[in-house]
Amino acid sequence: MPDHALVGVVRIPEMQSSPGRAISKRVLFALGALFAAVFIVYLDRDGYRDVQDNELSFLDCLYYATVSLSTTGYGDITPFAPEARLINVLVITPLRVMFLIVLVGTTLEVLTERSRQALKIQRWRSKVRNHTVVVGYGTKGKTAVAAMVEDGTKPSEIVVVDSNPTVLENAAAKGLVTVRGDATRSDVLRLAGTQHASAIIVAANRDDTAVLATLTARELAPNAKIVASIREAENTHLIRQSGADSVIVSSETAGRLLGLATSTPAVVEIIEDLLTPDEGFAIAERDVERDELGASPQHLSDIVLGVVRGGTLHRVDDSVVDAIEDGDRLLYVRKGPA
Template identity: 30%
Template structure:
């Protein structure tokens, strides 16, 4: 049990003891509620009695019980409060409460389940892209570190409905589950799909045998870090220059060029035009490297006579300024 839960438990017990004391003194001594409250608090705090004292043997015995119980509970509560203040829990708790209120206002955000080694890479990329996201993890130290970086966090088990609800699962556009245990990733995927049928789910798989299970559970994409890492190592030894270029292009935050996905709006002037007549290159300067149709068909390195259709996803390469020009062209 963490320090905050211990504190709430101590306060609840003290409140219950005060209530019992008031009711009992009214019954045994015939005091008014205010007199009974005064005598109860005086007993619990061991400050001594004034003009109000118990007169019956039963009342005196009960007062002794209150004194013994009060000293123990107050010591426990005080020690817990000191622990919270010293360890910085109080600030974190208050910050988490405010943060969870902000999380409930998010729309179309991404939920990351797991802040381990894989999760850290996902968080870093989403931060670079300035995408709204929430991180779920059980490790309080990791979450405290992320919270200091102004990242939205939820402490809890991502396999539980309540935890996903706190992260705004019903309003999220995507979920990435990168937990080290495949069975937990399956459970998170299944739960998330049930709570939000339209959410896009990307799941981590450590074993090849887990991939079909994750797909059956509802994952749109299953990624195996081990397989991807092995393939990249093989290509790096065979074609090092090409791999270095692609990695620099995708991961170097200081590089001017970026890869982006841009959706063609139904009202866009690009709809129905051949790529050579679209003036994408002339007006924005970007290079179209692939087109993904709504039918999931992907056209790699499209020809100049490829016709742009409504809803196409253009995968392009260019500077941020060029990409902004194309985004406006695709939307207008």
């Protein structure tokens, strides 16, 4: 699709300035154009004459520049020398146009917004690489994005795909790139740069939508890591066959926590603490350090939960990872920021 046709479908976030600041900038620009015209006319005042053939004073130059830039043009002061007329055509007229642009800046801004957005979309599509695509910005998608941002991911590196304009407005307000459309369609996921994404989170509200979106995403991005959430455990095999690397069953997970809360509420509190990276403890992943090679992951200063070797996660008590090797990654419990 041409970039101008994507305006309203793809939205690139931008810094919003306050109305007072925007107006102040326009006023300063208008004053700059005005005094530039005054300075030019004053330097070439010998080439102008008024109705009484008097030499122009600075006040006369200010008066002429004001009525000229505002297109009032009373005609009581006119350029008569060829040089003054040439300067008027080459300099004063462009300043007059810029002055008018400032005066009707709000209208012109609306008219040029589509072109600016098209240019921004073109630049973004040419540069976006190794980002994260989030399908669905409901409760699950919003929480997933918040967790990534808290863990250090820049909002500009996250693209949200949803068909609801209201939730996309909320996502854009948080600095996220948004794409409006059905995530089960390959053309919509292509607009989100899915083929260049490093990770894809499928947080759709329906399991059938999640399966189709995962299948489409895997076709576009064979090497991306896909994490999907479903409501019912019976659909786990379907979404894994569609290409999901990790599957989270939201209903069963919530059910287990509810059951644990009745008998061992402290366990639920610890789990919530581990899932909240901004305070207390958190589960994290890191590379092994040089002095840890050959050691047992159970005997490190950090509390190690598992070892990722060759893309496969092994529990810490698995004999395969009795000794840490170069290239391993440790899944451990770290203390969150105070």
